[in-house]
Amino acid sequence: MHLKESVELLKRRGYRITPQRIVILKVLENNRTHPTAEDIFLMARKSYPAISIASVYNVLEILEKEGIVKSLTGMDGIKHYDPDTSFHAHFFCRNCRKFFDFEGDFSELSEYFERDFFDYKIESVKVIITGLCPECRNAL
Incomplete structure (x- = not known):
């Protein structure tokens, strides 16, 4: 979801559009790195130095609840966020x-569940495959 659509959705659902929410949405827009809350905090702080880590966690909770982002938890137990x-x-x-995205046709998996x-x-299906990425595998 893009920034404008996300802002409109939050407005329709009765949320105030605060500078913290805007800066976090900007950090997440088209972000394919699956950042953690800490990563998002560090990126957001560059353009909005007054932001707190608590604000980041609060905004991420709202964004996840409203379906703007989804969270993924790796083997390390740390939550990552995917817009x-x-x-x-x-x-x-x-x-x-x-985390890396696996592109492809997963319609058979969806059909299996249905x-x-x-x-x-x-309500939700999360497929997480674990192993070594090409860079780490080649470093062995």
Whole structure:
């Protein structure tokens, strides 16, 4: 979701549009690095030095609740944030602790859940594959 769409969604849902929310949305817009809250705090602080880490966590909680971002937790137990809320898989490198998007057609997986779990109300599916990314694998 882009900045303008995110701001409009938050307004419609009754949230005030604060400078902290704007700067965090700007940091996340088109961000494909799956940053942690700490990463987002450090990037946001460059353009808004008065921002606090508590504000970052509070805004991220709202953005996740409203479906603007989704969170991913790696093997390290740390939450990472992804502004791409479309259904896609992720690869988590156990060495460098980075997430990477796995592009592809996962429609069969979606169809599997719809077909075999029809009695359940599935709200979220997260596919996280773990291993070594090419850079870490080549460094061995």
